[in-house]
Every structure is written in C-alpha cells, then in structure tokens.
Amino acid sequence: MDNRVYILGGYQTDFAQNWARNGTEIFDAFSHTVQTAVETAGLEPEDIEVAHVGNFAAELFCRQGHLGGFFAALHPAFSGLPASRHEAACASGSIAALSASAEIEAGRYGIAAVIGVEQMRNVPGQLAAEYIGAPAMWSGHECTDVTYPWPHLFSELGEEYDQRYGLRQEHLAGIAKLNFANAKRNPNAQTRRWEFTEASFAEDDQANPVIEGRIRKHDCGQITDGAATIFLASAEKAAEFAKRRGIALDDLPYIKGWGHRTAPISYEQKLKEGRSGDYVFPHVRGAITDAFRRAGMNGVEDIDGIETHDCFTTTEYMAIDHFGITAPGQSWQAVEQGDIELGGRIPVNASGGLIGLGHPVGATGVRMLLDCYKQTTGTAGDYQIEGANNLATLNIGGSATTTVSFIVGR
Numbered sequence: 001m002d003n004r005v006y007i008l009g010g011y012q013t014d015f016a017q018n019w020a021r022n023g024t025e026i027f028d029a030f031s032h033t034v035q036t037a038v039e040t041a042g043l044e045p046e047d048i049e050v051a052h053v054g055n056f057a058a059e060l061f062c063r064q065g066h067l068g069g070f071f072a073a074l075h076p077a078f079s080g081l082p083a084s085r086h087e088a089a090c091a092s093g094s095i096a097a098l099s100a101s102a103e104i105e106a107g108r109y110g111i112a113a114v115i116g117v118e119q120m121r122n123v124p125g126q127l128a129a130e131y132i133g134a135p136a137m138w139s140g141h142e143c144t145d146v147t148y149p150w151p152h153l154f155s156e157l158g159e160e161y162d163q164r165y166g167l168r169q170e171h172l173a174g175i176a177k178l179n180f181a182n183a184k185r186n187p188n189a190q191t192r193r194w195e196f197t198e199a200s201f202a203e204d205d206q207a208n209p210v211i212e213g214r215i216r217k218h219d220c221g222q223i224t225d226g227a228a229t230i231f232l233a234s235a236e237k238a239a240e241f242a243k244r245r246g247i248a249l250d251d252l253p254y255i256k257g258w259g260h261r262t263a264p265i266s267y268e269q270k271l272k273e274g275r276s277g278d279y280v281f282p283h284v285r286g287a288i289t290d291a292f293r294r295a296g297m298n299g300v301e302d303i304d305g306i307e308t309h310d311c312f313t314t315t316e317y318m319a320i321d322h323f324g325i326t327a328p329g330q331s332w333q334a335v336e337q338g339d340i341e342l343g344g345r346i347p348v349n350a351s352g353g354l355i356g357l358g359h360p361v362g363a364t365g366v367r368m369l370l371d372c373y374k375q376t377t378g379t380a381g382d383y384q385i386e387g388a389n390n391l392a393t394l395n396i397g398g399s400a401t402t403t404v405s406f407i408v409g410r
Contacts, residue, residue, distance in 0.1 A: 005101040006238035006254040007373045007408065008111070009041030010230035010366075015190040015358030019225040020122035026062045029227050030117050031074040037113070037229035042245055045077035048231070049109040052100040053085040054093035054116035055362035060131040061119050071113075089136035090311065091397030092116065093228070093365030094260075094404035100232050101255055110237035116363030117227040128223050132361060136398040138266045148212050151220060153267050153399050154312035155213030160271060160280055161317065165329030169214065172313040173201040174335040176218045179310060179349050182342065183356025185382040190222050190358035219313040221353075226360030228367040250410060253376040256390070257295025257407040259287035267399040278328040285322045287403040288394065295407040297390075300324045300346055303407065304388040305375060307368040309396045310353040319394050320348070342385065350375070350383045365395040365404065372408035 011033060019029055038045055053067045068083035086096040093116030100112035120128055126147075133149035134140070143149035161167040180196060183189035199207035200218055208216045232255075233241060242249045263270050263283040270281060279285040292299055300306075300323050308323075310316035320331035325339060325346055334340050340348035351357045351371045354364065372391040374380040385391075390409030396402065 002235040003105045004235050004254045005104050006233045006235065006252045007369065008043065008231040008233050008238065008241055008252065009373060010228065010370045011037035011040045012188055012228035012367050012370055013226050014188050015224050015226040015360065016192065017225060018121045019119055026058060026064060026117065026119045027070055029119065029225070030070045030115065033117065033227040033229050034074060034113060034115055037231070041231055043231060045075045047111050048078065048081065048113045049111050050100065050103060051081055051083035051113045052096040053083065054096035054114070054366055055085055056087055056089055056092050056118060057131050057135060057361065058119070061122060088402040089397030090309065090361050091365055091395045091402040091404050092362040093367070094395040095402070097230070097232070097366060097369055098258065098260055098404060104232055104234050110234045112232045113229060114232060114366055115227060115229040116366035118360035118362040119225050120223050120360060121225045125223065142266060146212065151212035151215040151312065154314045155215040156267065157280070157318060158214045158314040161314070161329065168332065169203060171332040171335045172219055172317060175310070175313040175316050176355055177201050178341060179353045179356040182350055182383060183352025186352050186357055187381070189352045189356055190224055191352070191356050215312055221311040221355050221359040224358035224360040226358055226363050228363045228370050230366055230370050230373065253373055253408050253410050255406055256409050257291040257293065257297070259290030259405040261287040261403050263401050265398065265401050270400060279322055280318060281322065281400050284396065284400050284403045287405045288323055291392065291405040291407050297407065303346070303390045303392050305347045305350060305385045305391045306394065307351060307371050307391065308348055308353065308394040310349060310355050311359060313355070315396070316348065316353070323392070323394070342383065347385050350380065350385050368393040368395055369406060369408065372406070376408060376410050
C-alpha cells in the first residue's frame with residue numbers, strides 16, 4: 001500500500017500585517033487563511049476530512065483557547081469536522097503537521113487541513129517577550145532575572161560555540177544580512193521594505209543595539225502576526241486531485257521523511273547531554289538524520305535547499321553544521337564561501353526565514369512546509385531555488401526542546 005502523504009498546496013498571510021492595527025481578530029485571520037487556502041489549492045470545503053491547528057499562546061495574547069472550534073465556525077461544511085489544536089512552542093505547527101500526516105498514514109482520513117496561526121503584535125513588546133518567554137522554557141527555573149529570555153539563551157548558544165570552536169560576530173552578521181536580503185524577494189515577508197546600511201550589521205550600538213549578550217537587534221527573528229495553511233492527502237486522494245487538475249501525480253510533492261525528538265526542557269541539561277560529542281545538540285542532529293534515513297537519503301548532498309529555524313542568527317549557525325553542510329563547529333565556512341546563498345551549494349532560508357520573513361510562532365512549521373511545496377513545484381517566484389526537487393525543514397520549540405525536521409520532495 002502506498003502510504004505517502006502528499007502536499008496539495010496552501011496559503012500564507014502577509015507577515016507584514018499588524019492584525020490589531022487593521023481591526024482583525026485571530027478568528028478573522030484564521031478564517032481568511034483557511035478559506036483562501038481552499039480556493040488557492042483548488043479544493044472544496046467538503047473535501048476536507050480532518051483539521052489540525054498549530055498554536056502556541058493564543059490564551060495569553062488573545063485570551064482564546066480551543067482553536068479547533070474555529071473550523072466549525074468558519075464554514076457550514078466544517079460543522080462537525082474533527083479538529084484538534086497542538087502546542088510545542090515554536091514547533092507547534094510542525095507537530096500539527098506530524099499529527100495530520102500520521103492520521104493519513106493510518107488510513108483514518110484522506111485529506112487534512114493543517115493551519116498554524118499566531119497573533120503577537122497586539123500587546124507591547126515587553127509583554128510579548130514575557131508571553132513567549134517563560135512558558136516555552138522551564139518556567140520559574142530559567143532566566144528568572146533576565147529581561148529578554150530568548151535572546152539571552154541563544155546568546156548562550158553562541159557562547160557555547162565560541163568556547164568549543166571559536167565564533168566571530170561577523171559570521172552571525174553574515175547570516176542576518178543574507179536572510180534580510182532574501183526577504184526582499186518574498187512578497188509576504190515582514191521586512192521586505194526595511195532599509196539597512198552596513199552599520200545595521202556591525203557592532204554599532206546605535207544602528208544595531210545589543211539585546212542580550214552577543215545578540216543584537218538584527219540577529220533576532222521577528223514578532224509577527226501570521227497564519228499559514230497546507231493540505232495533506234493520501235495517495236488515493238492526491239491521485240484524484242491530480243486528475244481533476246490535469247497534472248501528473250508525480251508533479252505533487254510529498255513528505256519523504258521526518259524526524260521528531262524531544263530533549264529535556266532546561267537549556268543547561270541539553271548542553272550537558274551534548275558536551276561528550278561533536279554536536280552541541282545531539283538530539284537536533286538526531287532529528288535531522290532520522291528524516292534523511294526515513295527519506296532514504298544519505299544526507300544534505302541529496303537535497304536542494306533548507307528552510308530552517310533562525311529565531312536568532314546563532315540558531316541558524318547551529319543548524320548549518322547539524323545538517324552536515326560543514327563539519328561541527330565550522331559553520332562559518334558556509335557563510336564565508338556563499339554555500340547557503342541563493343545559487344549556492346545548499347541555499348538556506350530562501351524565503352528570508354524567521355529573521356527576514358517573520359515568525360508567528362505557531363505558524364512557522366506550517367509555513368516552512370508551504371515553502372517546501374512552493375520550491376518543489378517551482379512556484380516560489382523571485383526566491384525560487386533553481387532545480388529544487390527536495391527540501392528539508394528544521395523547526396525547533398523552546399531552547400531546542402522540541403525538534404522536528406521534514407524532507408519534502410517529488
């Protein structure tokens with residue numbers, strides 16, 4: 001039996017939009033995203049058999065939980081639709097997609113809608129930092145006296161690299177500069193109209209002030225309102241869909257492999273587990289190699305690009321060597337040599353990533369899969385990776401407590 005899980009298409013919102021400023025509530029954005037995705041993919045609401053929602057903190061930002069109920073409210077065809085909500089901090093969207101794909105593989109349903117959604121710009125910045133701070137780490141045990149917990153922890157990741165291998169700020173700045181440049185090609189990117197100077201990426205306390213430790217303003221992913229929806233389908237339903245659209249089934253991408261690992265919630269315990277080996281986060285390396293193994297691939301040489309979690313430049317720096325683009329501790333080489341640029345050996349974050357495109361927390365994992373769909377179907381527009389047939393994702397929650405990697409290809 002062919003138990004492939006195909007991606008039929010989807011839609012994401014413009015991540016530059018401020019929903020509260022526009023008078024938009026989270027339900028409005030949810031409804032718009034799902035219904036536009038249905039139309040964009042060429043489906044009917046009646047085609048959807050099950051729904052999964054990825055969201056981190058709507059209870060805090062919007063005083064709204066129970067998001068599965070939004071499906072039943074947005075269209076008559078969805079009344080009675082089985083729906084569930086999934087939370088794993090910044091990996092919430094990927095966990096929703098994993099759950100949906102597992103149900104399709106089990107034969108329970110034929111077509112699943114997966115939406116990731118987060119509204120985060122409706123509160124002051126300091127309050128947003130609190131809402132996305134303690135709940136995703138070991139609350140009350142970590143960063144209790146730190147103003148910005150996540151910049152602090154991912155500055156500590158940079159310190160770990162510096163102590164083990166050496167780390168130069170110019171290489172982190174190179175990652176930021178590249179992701180902002182890629183974002184200018186993406187019509188949905190939050191920062192596509194932002195303007196920068198060389199000082200924006202320098203150790204300049206006016207143009208690029210310190211947030212925490214070695215993390216400066218332009219090392220950071222964005223606080224973003226956004227949503228993304230994809231549709232996953234069984235081989236049988238995908239074949240029916242392809243026939244209706246007049247395309248070959250082989251033209252549709254599918255999930256070739258996946259990895260999912262969970263580490264101890266405290267950052268320090270994670271570091272202790274990695275100090276006897278080459279990789280800072282062995283569980284992240286394990287999730288990536290699990291995905292390659294399930295896809296029947298040897299490694300990064302078998303893919304054409306990566307959408308990775310760059311909540312901070314240090315996170316992408318970590319991802320570069322954990323994917324095997326370089327040897328452990330040598331990520332700087334990929335930055336210097338242009339390997340991760342569009343047109344390079346293995347483009348990373350052609351979309352702009354979390355730094356350039358934006359990071360609506362619960363939506364990020366779904367958005368990554370949608371970008372894999374776009375790249376492998378040649379529909380990514382100005383940020384298209386030439387000849388892309390296989391892409392990987394890396395989506396992490398918290399201080400890499402939850403790690404999910406997908407391989408998508410044709």
